[in-house]
Amino acid sequence: MTNIVEIRNLKVVYGNLTAVKGISFTIPKGEVFGFIGPNGAGKSSTIKVLATLQRNFYAEAVRVNGFDVRLQPQKVRQCIGYMPDFFGVYDNLTAREYLHFFAAAYKLDLDKREAIISDVLELTDLTHKIDAQVDSLSRGMKQRLALARVLLHDPDLLLLDEPASGLDPRARIEIRELLRALRDMGKTILISSHILHELSQLCTSIGIIETGKLVAQGTLDDIYELLSLRRIVHTQITNLDEEMVERIGHIPGVDSLERQVDRLVIRLKEGETPIEELHEKIVENGARIRMFQPEAMDMETAFMKLTEGKTA
Amino acid sequence: MISKLRNRFSLPLLARELTQQAGRKSLYAARTALVLGMILWIWLAAGSRFSQDSTLSINNLGIGRSLLRELVNVLFIGVYVLVPLLTSGSIAREKENDSLQLLLLTRLGPWAIILEKYLSRVLPMLLFLFCALPVFAYLYSLGGITEDVVFSSFYLLVLAVLQLNALCLACSAGTGTTMSALVTSVVIALGVFACPVTTFLFPPLLNWLAFDGRIFNYGTVDSGWQNVFSVLMASIPIWISTGVFLILARWLLIRRSAVKTTNLIYVFFQKLDKVFNEWNKEMTGGIILIQDRNDLPEFEPVAWKETRKTAVGTARYLIRLLVALELPTLFFCAFLMTEGVQNVTIFYSFTLLLLGIAILILINKSSGLITQERMQQTLDVVLTTPLEGKDILLQKSRGVRKLWIILMIPLATVVVSKTLIINPEHQFSYLFLIGGFIAATAYFCIWLSIYIGLKQKRHIYAVMTTMGVIGMWCVSFKLVQLIDPSSMSRDSYTSFLMILSPVEVLRLIDQITEYFLYDEAFIFSTALGYIAYTVAMALGIRMYCLRQADRLLGRISDENSKPEGVPNPAEKSLQEEPSPA
Numbered sequence: 031m032t033n034i035v036e037i038r039n040l041k042v043v044y045g046n047l048t049a050v051k052g053i054s055f056t057i058p059k060g061e062v063f064g065f066i067g068p069n070g071a072g073k074s075s076t077i078k079v080l081a082t083l084q085r086n087f088y089a090e091a092v093r094v095n096g097f098d099v100r101l102q103p104q105k106v107r108q109c110i111g112y113m114p115d116f117f118g119v120y121d122n123l124t125a126r127e128y129l130h131f132f133a134a135a136y137k138l139d140l141d142k143r144e145a146i147i148s149d150v151l152e153l154t155d156l157t158h159k160i161d162a163q164v165d166s167l168s169r170g171m172k173q174r175l176a177l178a179r180v181l182l183h184d185p186d187l188l189l190l191d192e193p194a195s196g197l198d199p200r201a202r203i204e205i206r207e208l209l210r211a212l213r214d215m216g217k218t219i220l221i222s223s224h225i226l227h228e229l230s231q232l233c234t235s236i237g238i239i240e241t242g243k244l245v246a247q248g249t250l251d252d253i254y255e256l257l258s259l260r261r262i263v264h265t266q267i268t269n270l271d272e273e274m275v276e277r278i279g280h281i282p283g284v285d286s287l288e289r290q291v292d293r294l295v296i297r298l299k300e301g302e303t304p305i306e307e308l309h310e311k312i313v314e315n316g317a318r319i320r321m322f323q324p325e326a327m328d329m330e331t332a333f334m335k336l337t338e339g340k341t342a
Numbered sequence: 343m344i345s346k347l348r349n350r351f352s353l354p355l356l357a358r359e360l361t362q363q364a365g366r367k368s369l370y371a372a373r374t375a376l377v378l379g380m381i382l383w384i385w386l387a388a389g390s391r392f393s394q395d396s397t398l399s400i401n402n403l404g405i406g407r408s409l410l411r412e413l414v415n416v417l418f419i420g421v422y423v424l425v426p427l428l429t430s431g432s433i434a435r436e437k438e439n440d441s442l443q444l445l446l447l448t449r450l451g452p453w454a455i456i457l458e459k460y461l462s463r464v465l466p467m468l469l470f471l472f473c474a475l476p477v478f479a480y481l482y483s484l485g486g487i488t489e490d491v492v493f494s495s496f497y498l499l500v501l502a503v504l505q506l507n508a509l510c511l512a513c514s515a516g517t518g519t520t521m522s523a524l525v526t527s528v529v530i531a532l533g534v535f536a537c538p539v540t541t542f543l544f545p546p547l548l549n550w551l552a553f554d555g556r557i558f559n560y561g562t563v564d565s566g567w568q569n570v571f572s573v574l575m576a577s578i579p580i581w582i583s584t585g586v587f588l589i590l591a592r593w594l595l596i597r598r599s600a601v602k603t604t605n606l607i608y609v610f611f612q613k614l615d616k617v618f619n620e621w622n623k624e625m626t627g628g629i630i631l632i633q634d635r636n637d638l639p640e641f642e643p644v645a646w647k648e649t650r651k652t653a654v655g656t657a658r659y660l661i662r663l664l665v666a667l668e669l670p671t672l673f674f675c676a677f678l679m680t681e682g683v684q685n686v687t688i689f690y691s692f693t694l695l696l697l698g699i700a701i702l703i704l705i706n707k708s709s710g711l712i713t714q715e716r717m718q719q720t721l722d723v724v725l726t727t728p729l730e731g732k733d734i735l736l737q738k739s740r741g742v743r744k745l746w747i748i749l750m751i752p753l754a755t756v757v758v759s760k761t762l763i764i765n766p767e768h769q770f771s772y773l774f775l776i777g778g779f780i781a782a783t784a785y786f787c788i789w790l791s792i793y794i795g796l797k798q799k800r801h802i803y804a805v806m807t808t809m810g811v812i813g814m815w816c817v818s819f820k821l822v823q824l825i826d827p828s829s830m831s832r833d834s835y836t837s838f839l840m841i842l843s844p845v846e847v848l849r850l851i852d853q854i855t856e857y858f859l860y861d862e863a864f865i866f867s868t869a870l871g872y873i874a875y876t877v878a879m880a881l882g883i884r885m886y887c888l889r890q891a892d893r894l895l896g897r898i899s900d901e902n903s904k905p906e907g908v909p910n911p912a913e914k915s916l917q918e919e920p921s922p923a
Contacts, residue, residue: 083898085897099898102900103892104900112722120718120720123651126638131647135728136727
């Protein structure tokens, strides 16, 4: 698969402070890469390098869509859409003027602009706000307008720096749904966020960064496996007795059992027994299952385990 | 008990402000430069006035008086320039950072906030004045000064610091941004000190009178300390005005704590618009000759925004600005012209005033081109578009160019009016030289401001730095004169030195019409030299800004493209990786 982003041994320095200390990762086409880390970990610096906004960096390679960020910044700009972690809106512009401003900046064909703007506004559900002043829009709407702007030139890579920060729950859900739609459209997205639960629902792979170093990278399952996190399954078995508990405890992959008032909590070793097989094996042992509920994997646990809360 | 008392009388805000100031390297640099400048000045000024025969030290006795007078004047100028710059942001910046309301929620009362903010600005300025005391002592040793003169001069300097700080603090409490606080402070200070009714509140005026012992008795006083008493009595209104400004600051602190940032120019234009529309309806029934185009950007989005969507950009507002400036200028010029040739000198002052206003407007607009985008956090987004840095700058400067043309029209009116009443023999020379001078100076100031705006993060810093550089440029000839008094002659060396300073060149061009202190060839060569080097400097800065646009704007430029194997400039600097902080 073609890599849209390729970063090898990236270092970013601000005066005496090294914000990013030799990180490397790749993002294949169509992936949604979640960039997670505490404040000051180096997420925004890395995104700024990809957005051609960071002059002082050293790397063996930083490529976007095959173009070297340092050597071909103009070509990189053509194929990225960058959304910073703040609202930068112009006073006295309507949403239409704002989008036309950037359509002209991206040199879109004059005869196609109106149609493109109409499409992105529809996608972001802002058609009814086309003639509203940008500074009169709510925070969530401004973020959606920023997403509309980012999509104007149909970029290969979206760089989204904390797009949901400071938004209320409704606006956050709207942004998440919008990003899902973009993912389904095949866009490659690099997104940084603190809202881990949402990232886990959206991202195909993640990178956890702390003090400028990438401490973990891969799919969510890869990371859980790396951390040897236990998968938890809550069960209610109608004919549960001591013998049954013992039998279940002997199923391969089961790490431990905990008998609670209304349920049996089974902890599985990650990567040994798939959940589906566990269900089969419990039934094979003669159990009559009333409830079988795997607990959602906890990304927060993974994050806390991998990071120590330090900054660069 | 002690800790309770310490807690009761602690000044946390003052401590924070002073700690913050202590952390700013630029402030140390500025203070050191000021003190070194003062020492250098006194060394040069005193050195140039000492008798050639240094063995006859008796000849040098008494020169302390004139030197002290000059030093005090320079210190007053320093106070009146520095205090508004340092104090305007004291409360306004808290509003910009949304931290004032948090401050008001603490146990600090409004008076505590005002007084601690006030002290945090007064103390560093007083420190600066105290640095001048050894120089006072040295001048005292040169003779010609009595103790009362030293005392009253220093007292009035301190009073000026206290009064102006209180005024600027009140303006800072009343406005939403540092820039508007600065503008308001300057306007109110000019209004108060220039108004004949309140001019007695101006400490330097009191100092000039006190220096000659002319307070109250208008004659030589018998006793020096009687003079001090007169100064103390005459300064009571200044103390009262300081108190009034502090009370005003306290009053405004709460009432204007949540004031919304307003673009004063925009508001001014809106009001002007309303007046013009009413006049238009009354006089023509509402005929509109120039309708603002409500179009969308096609190929040059940044230029479109600058010329269609900014207050001082649209044709409609520019025409209103032109009318607002041109009408009074026309009336004034017509009035002066009817008076005839004897008003030539007033034309000079009027030209200087209008040029100063035009330059200030241009500095504000040009230095804000990029800093405003940085402050509104809109620059990064524009920088990730495929627009080239050079294009961004050129399109940005389109609005300034229009403004420049508009501001040159009233100046042209004054210049043409003056040309019409001078000797026809000199009309062409004058018109040619003054036209070139004004255009070149304004053009240089625009590109200097754009360059400084590219280097600075905040608009106010960019304006301050540009004004500082232009101020130094204006007084450069005077500084050279201090070092080398022989530059007063009229040879080619003097001509070369004179072109360093726009004020000197303007004065020189003006003399073509009247005094004939210098011959026309000398004036011509000097003025042409000035125009040539100013335009060359402006073009040099422009070329540098455009070539380095991407770098100055803060993004990777295409110039970084290099053949394989050539080390990257950033790579070199990073070979030795610094240790993390």
